[in-house]
Amino acid sequence: MIYESIEEFAAALPPMTALAGLDLGTKTIGVAVSDSFRQVATPLETIKRKKFTLDAERLLEIAKDRQLGALVLGLPRNMDGTEGPRCQSTRAFARNLEKLTDLPIGFWDERLSTVAAERALLEADTSRKRRAEVIDHVAAGYILQGVLDRLRHLG
Secondary structure, eight states, rough: EEEEEHOOOOHHHEEEEEEEEEESSSSSSEEEOOTTTOOOEEEEEEEEOOOHHHHHHHHHHHHHHEEEEEEEEEEOOOOOOOOOHHHHHHHHHHHHHTTTTSSSSSEEOOOTTHHHHHHHHTTTTTTHHHHHHHHHHHHHHHHHHHHHHHHHHHH
């Protein structure tokens, strides 16, 4: 089921399960996972997008292997908070994914997550080539960490 608010999403989460954060791009999907205590987000991998069925298959394989309890998709709102074509694409992906899994699916405002990830990689003196390889799953880590911090605050 898809949850619009983080409060409803939190209420639907099974206890002691890890979560996945997804940064959906047009060419890649960045994936990050949490620990089962939902304290720390760790960047995992970047999936090269092919077509929805293959992308979803890989995501659900990760979810099964890691016994994930839910998925969080970064919602790429505009800086003024409005939703454009990229948000519509993310919501369509979530609706299609919902048909394939019983896992709760939530959204998290991902404005500036890629900027934060880029800044962190620059500060770590990461080469341009390496940044290009990891930026998406590092951004997914920022998205997921935001959710984890909010869930902790909700208590």
